[in-house]
Amino acid sequence: MTQDYFRKTAAEALRAQNTSEQGLSAQEAAQRLQTYGKNKLSEGKKKSIVRIFAEQFRDLMVCILMIAAIISACSGNVESTIVIFVVLILNAVLGTVQYVKAEKSLESLKTMASPTAKVLRDGARVEIDSALVVPGDIVLLEAGDMVTADGRILENFSLKVNESSLTGESEGVDKQTDVIDAEQVALGDQKNMVFSGSLVTYGRASVLVTATGMHTELGKIAALMNQTQQRKTPLQESLDAFSAKLAIGILIICAGVFALSVFRTGMGILDSLMFAVALAVAAIPEALSSIVTIVLAMGTQKMARQNAIIKDLKAVESLGSVSVICSDKTGTLTQNKMTPQTLYADGQVIAKEQLELSNPVQRMLLKAALLASDATHDEDTGDSIGDPTEVALVMLGEQFGVIEEVYREQHPRLSELAFDSDRKRMSTLHDIDGVPTMFTKGAIDSLLNRSTHVLTSKGCVALTPQLREQIIRINTQMSEQGLRVLAFAYRELDADRPLELEDECSFTFLGLISMIDPPRPEAIQAVADAKRGGIKTVMITGDHKITATAIARQLGIFADGDIAVSGVELEQMTDAELDRQLPHISVYARVSPEHKIRIVHAWQRRGSIVSMTGDGVNDAPALKQADIGVAMGITGTEVSKDAASMILTDDNFATIVKAVVNGRSVYENIRNAIRFLLSGNTAGIFCVLYASLLALPVPFQPVHLLFINLLTDSLPAIAIGMEPARRGLLNRAPRDPKQPILNRALLCNIGWQGLLIAVVTMAAFYLGYQQHDAALASTMAFSTLTLARLFHGFNCRGEASIFRLKFSTNPYSNLAFAAGALLLLAVLFVPGLKQLFLVSPQFGISQLGIITALAVVPTLIIQTIKLIAEKR
Incomplete structure (x- = not known):
């Protein structure tokens, strides 16, 4: 049958299954299906974007900020209310864009790992992406392949398919081949069909594709992949649980602060509410979850560039x-570049260059090697298709002018028993000078135990214990040199008939071919x-x-x-x-x-x-x-x-080790980013609690803390997540997976470093409050806290001092600091922004110098401690 006939038959099948309109060709039907699928996916993506945007407002932190905006409006601070709502909307937009980008990134990784299909195009065997398969194609299936489209079996060589994705049954299904005609296809006969999503577990076959696109199991597989991507990682679940507990604890503390402010200090209800809201905004690490996701996503991208595609975060x-x-x-x-080294035949071990086709035993050994193989090699292009071991056998023949395709045309394959890992052998049947001859290749223990004779230059002789021992000894010597050894045998049958497993016995042993895979x-x-x-x-x-x-x-x-x-x-x-x-x-x-x-x-x-x-x-x-x-x-x-x-x-094994190093680096970067975010938030908590207990004016407006947490903090945290992997990561034992990320040592670091930043922040507050100017005090405290946290980003890049880490190794950290500093300067000195962020008119260049000097103090102390530790 011709390819055109197959395409015509496929089109009839499509019409019979109501998957295309009357008069459409197979290609047109496939295009309709693909267009339909793309439209459906596009619709789904639009709906998901709307849902994603709405979900940005379901967070507890967002609810607290909305309350802060309402309180600000009630207190007459309209500018602050506008800023909070603008930032919330901007944050939701950015979160949605980030999600869509992550989806596209994961989709590109899926494309890199997407299934391929071997098809016949214009009479030649080619390997294409599964998405390019169309009805009417002839797909060649082998053990290990995923069936990428529904199709009808044309030729079957012991095909067994796992259809658990359709039936739930894990047992493989034996497939049969029936006579194919247009009437049978049109009637939808399915007893010799394979289905998309199935797995070929044994044998091989050629299949006529009858359905692709949304009408196959690929749609279900894609849906399953999407479900997998939406699961949270254990680390994310752990951090979400931590954030939830922290939020509940902070809300309880806020309630206490509110009551304390009202009943003990006599502060008004609105002012007390502002205190409580400021504490909540300062304490909850709203950027934590998104930072972890970003660091993980960047880690997967880096690994992909280093040849390791991560399917699951x-x-x-x-x-x-x-x-x-x-x-x-x-x-x-x-x-994985097998090259023949030595051969054993007719009682001799010879180098591959010494092979002589005039020797009947050596010629028969080469014949078995080429005929009992499926690999092909193109001398012009150098391209090979097939198992590397079989490719090596084919190239051995080419060295002596024997082309596998020509040889196989002279002795066509009449039947076969495909390779099986349990049997450890493969057998094919050919007509050799009018005699049906079965050639078998496989492991030496698999063939030698089933052999009764040995082919020599003097003819077939009985396989005596002495000959058996000699063959085993030669195999051992080859193996001890790191060579892979294949054994070959043959058996003449009484008639041309389908091979059965019972035929693999009473072999005549031919010899051994050793190869090396350095x-x-x-x-x-x-x-x-x-x-x-x-x-x-x-x-x-x-x-x-x-x-x-x-x-x-x-x-x-x-x-x-x-x-x-x-x-x-x-x-x-x-x-x-x-x-x-x-x-x-x-x-x-x-x-x-x-x-x-x-x-x-x-x-x-x-x-x-x-x-x-x-x-x-x-x-x-x-x-x-x-x-x-x-x-x-x-x-x-x-x-x-x-x-x-x-x-x-x-x-490449080396890629696995690189991925392990990157995995360790990603975890370290996440820990460091968490230390940065929580130590900065701890500083804000200490400041608000201190001011509340001493009945001082609120040191920060909610809009101040919102600016710090969502803008100036996010940039250094992301930069910390991009810290390159250090050599020292392989000088330590693997991390205990049961150890919590927030262990005692990390919490202690967060506590004392947050206290340092809080001390200099309140010092700035007191300097601004000397003339009882609450606005200037708040501006000084806000500026110092922001700048101190930007400097602190350098401390959190790693355990070593900045002089050992070096500024040049992570330029993103320098850029994050510069961007944060510029944003702070804009807020402090640009007229419109000054009003929005409630900056005191009294704040000037001299105050900027003071807050800069104070803000750098915690970093100087932390870096000094690190330098002393390094010297010790």
Whole structure:
């Protein structure tokens, strides 16, 4: 059948399912569906923007500010009322814009990790984005692929599909192939259909696409992704709970301050209310939640630029606590560039350059290598499609002028048994000189145990114990050199018929081909860095234990005293035995998916935060179980990407270590931003309480504190969140995830640093209040508090002194200080703003010098203490 016929058939199917109008082509129908989908998404986005804007006014802080505005209006201060409402609306607009930008940012990250599809276009196999698949395309499915569109099976090679997204059943569904004709498609026969959102767990097939866009399961998947993004992270939930408790406590204190002001000092009700509202505005860290979100979002963007796509924000928090990395070997710790090294055939070990096609055994070994593979390689462009091991076999043939496509056309594949991780082998059936011949490749233990003969230059001979021992010895020698070894065998069948699993026996052994996948140079350094940071790296691989151990030694994972365990040995261990030996096991070889989950469970029982890497279908359960599931972006299957919380676009172990460092840095930056915000708010609380207890005029108007908290404080806090990762982050042990972010040490720092700022602020207040000028006193206190908090931003960049951190390493901090200072100067000296912010007419240049001198004092004291600590 031609591609045009398939497209015509697909169009008939679309019309039969009422998904397109009469007379539309498949492409036009697809365009209608895509346009419809975009319109629906656009409508949803508009509604969400309105909801987001409205939700900005549901916050407790906003309610308090509205009360402050009403009180200001009642007291005749119209300007202050206008400023508060303008700032509230501006804050809501900015919050909405920030949310939309974050959504677009996450959407771009989703696009980077979006599924792809292999399709036939113009007779050629190409890989395209799943969004470009249209009805009438022929999609090629393999184990590990996500089905990206509804379609009807044309060719089926033992296809098994997990349709749990549709049916809820986790068991795979065996698919069958029926004769395809237009009448059958039009009737909507579904017994040989695959559906969007399903996962191919076994075999392969070619599928005619019959539906795309909003009429497939992709819409449901997108909805699920949106729901996932809207969840708050544990850190955000913790901070929200803290803010709520703080707000309740502050409201109780405000009520006490109000009562004290009215009954003890004889202050008027409106003035007392202003005192209480000023205290509430000063105390509640209204910018805290948004600052944390911004820092996390910036962290994910930075990681994306460094080839680590974070699918879930809470993964950023967990990364800083990772203490164990269970990593796959191929492509992650190694270069994933398999190159043949040596061959064993006819009782000889030869280098790849010594291969002679005139030797019948060597020629038969190469024939098996090319025919029992699916990879293709374009010599002109250098592009390869397929498993790296199979690509290496194809390139071996090209070195001797044997082109895989030509060879496969001469001996077309009649039937096959696809590779399976449990069987550890793959078989294909071909016509070789009129004889149906099955070629099989796989692990040596899988083939050698099923072989009865060996092909030699003298013909087929029985596989004696001596020959078996020789083959095993050669395999061991190759493996000890860090080489990956594939075994090949064949069997002649009595007739051309579909292959069955029972046929994989009575093989004639052909030989071995060894390959090397050299370690990544950067992975060796990354393993060392991880070890320095208290993180244990564990290699989990499907390779032979000897091969895996040799590579692990080169990488620095396996050291003297460490243990390597095979899957068989792991099965024989009880949980108690595994727990006892777990810290010493650095390599797991020949493991199954169940083994990987058990390994992750064992580490989690010890209280470790585990990162697990994987790229195959069978890795998905372990990726879900791990605290940080890491999928490979290049070689990874769509199943593994869907299960993971982080995707590596370069499949590089070093990227994981970079992400861990960034995770630690993000957490440190959030702690420092919290210290900055809460210490500044604590200073405001001390000042208002002091003035209330001593019956002094209110030191700050609500509009003053609003200006500080929402404008001048936000800029330094964001700048602190952009502090670069320091080398010292890997010189400490992983963070205990159970440790609260607001621990005793941090609270003590917040308290005494806030007290320092409060002392200089009230000193400025008294200097302005010498002539009983309450307006000048308030202006002096407001200016000093603002400037002192701007200086304090430099203190909160890290634990080290500013001289060690250096001003040049974080230019955003300098810009934030400059912007905050300019805003303060504008408020103090621009005529219109002076009235809005109730600035005293008596405030001038001399007062500016006084408040500058006072404001810098807390920073000088804090920096001096840090310098003394560094010298000690």
